[in-house]
Amino acid sequence: xxxxxxxxxxxxxxxxxxxxxxxxxxxxxxxxxxxxxxxxxxxxxxxxxxxxxxxxxxxxxxxxxxxxxxxxxxxxxxxxxxxxxxxxxxxxxxxxxxxxxxxxxxxxxxxxxxxxxxxxxxxxxxxxxxxxxxxxxxxxxxxxxxxxxxxxxxxxxxxxxxxxxxxxxxxxxxxxxxxxxxxxxxxxxxxxxxxxxxxxxxxxxxxxxxxxxxxxxxxxxxxxxx
Numbered sequence: 001x002x003x004x005x006x007x008x009x010x011x012x013x014x015x016x017x018x019x020x021x022x023x024x025x026x027x028x029x030x031x032x033x034x035x036x037x038x039x040x041x042x043x044x045x046x047x048x049x050x051x052x053x054x055x056x057x058x059x060x061x062x063x064x065x066x067x068x069x070x071x072x073x074x075x076x077x078x079x080x081x082x083x084x085x086x087x088x089x090x091x092x093x094x095x096x097x098x099x100x101x102x103x104x105x106x107x108x109x110x111x112x113x114x115x116x117x118x119x120x121x122x123x124x125x126x127x128x129x130x131x132x133x134x135x136x137x138x139x140x141x142x143x144x145x146x147x148x149x150x151x152x153x154x155x156x157x158x159x160x161x162x163x164x165x166x167x168x169x170x171x172x173x174x175x176x177x178x179x180x181x182x183x184x185x186x187x188x189x190x191x192x193x194x195x196x197x198x199x200x201x202x203x204x205x206x207x208x209x210x211x212x213x214x215x216x217x218x219x220x221x222x223x224x225x226x
Contacts, residue, residue, distance in 0.1 A: 002051070008033055009044045010053055014066045023064040101126045110140035110158060110173060111182045112147040112197075127159060131220040136162045138216070140173065140183070146197035147171075147183060156223050158183055160216035171218040177211050186214065 002010065012032045016024045026038045035041060045064070048054045055065045106125040125139045142156045150171065152158065158173070166172045172186045174195055184195035184205070193212040195205040 002048075002053075005033060006044055006048055009041070010048055010066065010069070013054065013064055014069065017064075017066060102129045102132065103127070104132075104159070105138045106157075107138050107140055109143045111180075112142050112144040112152055112154070112184075125157060125222070127222060131159060131222065133161065133219060137219060138162060139222070140181075142183065146199045146202040148199050150185075150198035152183065152198070152218075152221060153223070156221050158218055159220040159222060161219040162216045164214050166214050166217050172214050173216040173218075175213040175215050176205075176207060178213070181215070183218070 009029060009032075012029065013023060016022065016028075024032070026041050029035075029041045029044075030038050033041070033044075045054065045056075049056065053066065053068050055067050056063065103124040103126050106123040127137075127139065138160055140158045140160060142152055142154060142158055145154055152171075160173050166186050168187050170186055171183065173181055173183055174186065174193075175181050176195075182195060182205075184197060187194040187196060189206075191209070193207045193209055195207070195212070197204070
């Protein structure tokens with residue numbers, strides 16, 4: 001048996017998922033149930049999760065899925081002449097909510113100047129899902145100023161879609177000679193790989209094709225202001 005508040009919250013979440021495919025924020029749930037704080041929402045969600053009625057979607061903030069409904073909610077009759085409700089969210093792809101946050105691996109620093117060693121780390125970086133597209137992503141902290149004319153500044157976080165192929169003119173993470181990584185425009189020129197900066201103070205870098213391995217393409221930037 002669910003408490004009245006648990007039942008109200010479950011019903012509210014299901015209604016929002018049915019209507020928009022997006023779970024409500026904690027603030028919206030707090031207001032809908034007339035609770036004094038978000039901690040009350042946390043307790044209700046935890047109770048519903050423990051009882052197997054909802055599930056938190058991994059690596060997303062505030063993303064919930066209703067996996068079981070109480071009988072009173074599932075069999076509640078709709079008013080006569082009511083507009084048919086859309087299919088439950090579980091029966092169709094769930095769009096990414098604007099306030100969703102995904103955690104992606106943060107793999108150290110990458111040079112936007114002369115190549116520096118690419119550091120592999122175990123840290124995670126929370127990123128708004130709207131900044132990412134399909135595919136697997138990771139983040140690198142930018143070091144240097146050679147890409148400033150492309151709007152990429154020292155201290156920015158480069159959000160990178162993992163791939164080993166790229167077209168000329170795309171900004172890539174290039175692993176040079178198997179040990180150093182740099183963020184540059186990629187070009188093929190006369191049997192060589194040319195890595196171009198976006199700063200007139202720097203010169204292009206030329207390498208043999210077997211010296212450069214594309215490890216991803218720039219998908220977005222995250223900048224923190226202090």
